[in-house]
Amino acid sequence: MKTQYDNLVLIYYSGTGNSKRVSEWIADTACEAGIKTYVTSYDQFNAEKINGFTGKTMVGFFSATHGFNMPHSMLKFLIRFNVLKGSDVFIGNTRAGMKLSRIFLPGLSGIALYLPAFIMFLKGYRIRSLYPVDLPSNWISLHPGLKAKVIDSMFDHYKSLTRRYAVKVLSGKRVFLKAFILLPLDLLVFPLAVGYYFFGRYIIAKTFITNKNCDNCGLCIKECATGSIILSGNRPFWKLTCESCMKCMNHCPKRAIETAHSFFFIVLFGVIYLVNPFLSKKVMILVNQLLNGSSAAYEIIYTIVQWSLAVLIFTVAYQFMHYLGKFPFFSRLITYSSFTYWKFWRRYKTPARCNKNG
Numbered sequence: 001m002k003t004q005y006d007n008l009v010l011i012y013y014s015g016t017g018n019s020k021r022v023s024e025w026i027a028d029t030a031c032e033a034g035i036k037t038y039v040t041s042y043d044q045f046n047a048e049k050i051n052g053f054t055g056k057t058m059v060g061f062f063s064a065t066h067g068f069n070m071p072h073s074m075l076k077f078l079i080r081f082n083v084l085k086g087s088d089v090f091i092g093n094t095r096a097g098m099k100l101s102r103i104f105l106p107g108l109s110g111i112a113l114y115l116p117a118f119i120m121f122l123k124g125y126r127i128r129s130l131y132p133v134d135l136p137s138n139w140i141s142l143h144p145g146l147k148a149k150v151i152d153s154m155f156d157h158y159k160s161l162t163r164r165y166a167v168k169v170l171s172g173k174r175v176f177l178k179a180f181i182l183l184p185l186d187l188l189v190f191p192l193a194v195g196y197y198f199f200g201r202y203i204i205a206k207t208f209i210t211n212k213n214c215d216n217c218g219l220c221i222k223e224c225a226t227g228s229i230i231l232s233g234n235r236p237f238w239k240l241t242c243e244s245c246m247k248c249m250n251h252c253p254k255r256a257i258e259t260a261h262s263f264f265f266i267v268l269f270g271v272i273y274l275v276n277p278f279l280s281k282k283v284m285i286l287v288n289q290l291l292n293g294s295s296a297a298y299e300i301i302y303t304i305v306q307w308s309l310a311v312l313i314f315t316v317a318y319q320f321m322h323y324l325g326k327f328p329f330f331s332r333l334i335t336y337s338s339f340t341y342w343k344f345w346r347r348y349k350t351p352a353r354c355n356k357n358g
Contacts, residue, residue, distance in 0.1 A: 001033045004172035006055030009084065010039045013063040013074040013225075015245025016138040017350030018094040023062045024353065025159055029166035042077045043225045050083070057084050058170065059125070061116060062092040064245065067196025068110020068189045071243050073226055078119050090129035090169050091116050097134025097158075099150050104157055106134045109186050110193040113179050129169045130179035133158050138246045138348040140340060141207065141259040145250070145348035155351050199307040205242035206318035207264050208249070209325060210235055211335040214256035220248035233326055240315065249340070250347045260321065262337035267317045271310050279306060 008030040014020035020041070027039045038049050050057075063074045070078075070093070095107030113130040121127055136146045136154055146154075169175050205228070220236055221229045228242035236257075249257040283302045291297045324330040339345050 001029075001167050001171060003030075003033045003035055003170050004056065005030075005035055005058045005088075005170055007050070007053040007057040008035050008037045008060065008170070009050055009053075009057060010037065010060040010062065011042050011045055011077075012039070012061070013042050013071055013077075015064055015243075015247040016250045016348055018133075018135040018138065019062045019064050019092075021155070021350055021353065022092065022094060022133050022135070022158075022162055023060070025162045026060065026062075026166040029163050030170055033170060035170065041225070042074055045077070047083050053084075057087050058090065058128070059084055059087050060090045060092065061120075062094070063112065063116075065093045065095045065107070065109060065112040066243060066245070067200055068108060068112060068186075068193035069197050070112045070116050071245070072197065072201070073243060075116065075119070078116055081120075082123070085124050087125060088128045089117075089120050089125040090131065090175075091120070091127070092129075092131040092133060094133050094135045096137030096139065097154060098137070099146075099154055104134065104154065106132070106182060107137070108182060108189055109179070110189045111186070112193075114186075128172075129165075129175040131165055131169070131175060132179055133162060136348065138250055139244075140246060140249060140345065140348055141204070141244070144339075144344065145346035147346070148351075151348075152351055195307070199311055201243060202240050202311045203314045204244045205238055205240050206314045207259050207261075208236075208238045208242070209258050209260045209263075209321070209334060209338075210256050211258055211341060212256075212328075212331065213254040215254060217253070220252060220257065223247060223251070232322065235322070235325060237322055246348070250349060255347065258335060258338040258340045260334050261339055263317070263321050263334060267314055271313055275309065275313065276306060279309065 008027065010023050010027055012019045012023040023039055027037045030037045036053060061078065063070050091113055093109055093112045095109050095112070097107050098105040109132050113132065117127045117130060135158055136151050137143065165175060214235065216234065221231065226241050226243055228239045229236050229248060230239065231237070280302060283298060283305060287293060287298045287301065321334065325334065335341050
């Protein structure tokens with residue numbers, strides 16, 4: 001491979017390992033071409049590691065997709081990133097792909113590529129490529145993990161495509177086509193990306209519990225990249241800073257971490273059918289009195305107040321549920337009414353790097 005770069009700095013955000021694995025595939029390709037390479041997770045990045053880099057450097061950022069956007073902590077990292085100013089940059093994401101028979105189906109990126117690219121462009125970097133990879137979804141709060149055979153075949157398929165992509169981008173080519181094929185659909189979910197970033201991620205952070213299998217080994221607390229799991233009442237407790245990367249749930253050796261589906265739907269029902277109608281009337285009265293009944297003002301105020309109150313309600317309700325969890329009857333009730341408790345709801349793990357999937 002004829003390369004245009006002397007060095008590659010590759011920084012990833014990864015919960016269960018998808019983005020990490022893609023980063024390793026790209027790094028392997030770079031190393032084979034004789035490119036000096038530094039690969040690291042965003043939370044372990046050390047600028048001193050690249051002080052000795054000389055010549056032309058490519059900087060890559062690869063991340064999971066959360067709520068059709070790049071995770072909050074990775075966005076913060078990009079905003080603060082000021083190393084190698086003016087360098088060429090590529091941005092990639094893993095998004096929830098699926099497989100139907102022999103057909104590999106793409107996920108959606110939303111703004112997970114475009115927003116980071118815009119941020120880095122404003123900071124003076126040159127955007128050379130945007131690249132999505134459709135590895136299996138790990139979001140088992142919403143669906144069970146895929147079968148191992150399907151996961152292996154998807155990794156084989158996308159490893160080959162990613163290695164070919166790495167050859168192109170490291171040889172200096174601009175690669176954007178795959179990122180823009182689904183642009184109309186990505187723009188369609190833009191409101192969902194905004195809603196998730198400002199409200200939804202806080203609500204989902206308050207749905208995780210532990211069942212009777214938890215032995216307080218502390219692994220979830222130790223491995224949480226955002227420090228969002230603490231010990232409260234001698235049981236793990238998830239803070240609002242949780243980004244739902246699913247690492248804790250998928251990697252718990254005791255399958256002790258669940259999504260409290262029954263709790264979520266009960267609170268959601270209360271918000272939609274009890275709180276929202278009351279809130280709508282109050283906002284309408286306020287708008288009629290102060291803003292001459294403006295429908296636009298009503299929609300904006302109602303949406304902001306509605307979702308802000310929903311976050312507050314879920315936060316308070318979660319505190320109450322966590323307290324009740326110390327009582328065996330209530331703990332079992334929540335556990336058994338969670339889909340994630342039952343064996344058919346498979347966990348998701350990235351295949352081992354040493355196997356045939358690389």
